[in-house]
Amino acid sequence: MVMIATDELTDGMLVDLPPEAGDVTQPFFxxxxxxxxxxQPIQQKTAVWRWFATRYEELESSTPHDADGNYFFGTKEPPVQADEVLRQRFGTVVPDEVLGSLISTLQSKAGNLWAKVDPDKLSS
Structure with missing residues (x-):
């Protein structure tokens, strides 16, 4: 599974989350x-990204497609829009400027369409 590095989304910093943030050792944070x-805002960005990255992966690199860019989903669920997923889950928890900044960076690095992670990938 290909994943954007956390420091690319948190202003060039690698941020460790404290134990009270949640169990970061779980496959689905x-x-x-x-x-x-x-x-702190940087911790919020890190936690939100970790939540998202344990559930979704970049569509381009994870979903088979032809030369014309047509994706083949087969049994795979259709793509989701990152901004909608993040706002639905964190819109009442994280300030809009923090969430908006993360979404903007995410969209510029990998687009807004993402694929759900196949749980079997996490166990291999």
């Missing part, structure tokens, strides 16, 4: 919303 609401 789930941040603690109460912690997230009061975290």
């Amino acid at each position: 789930e941040p603690v919303d109460d912690w997230l609401r009061t975290a």
Whole structure:
């Protein structure tokens, strides 16, 4: 699975999340919303990105497609729009300027269409 490096989305910094942020060792990271609401903006970006990156992957590199850019989904779910997914999950938890900044950077680096991660990839 190809993934954008965290420091590309957090202003060039690698940020460690504290234990109260949630269990970062789980395949699907789930941040603690109460912690997230009061975290520093850089920690918020890091936690939101980690949540997203454990569930979605770049469409271009993860989904077979032909030379014309037509994707073949087969049994794979159709792509999601990153901004919609992130705003739905974090829109009431993280300030809009933090979420908007992350979404903007994400879209410029890899676009807005993302594929759901196949859970089998996480166990291999």
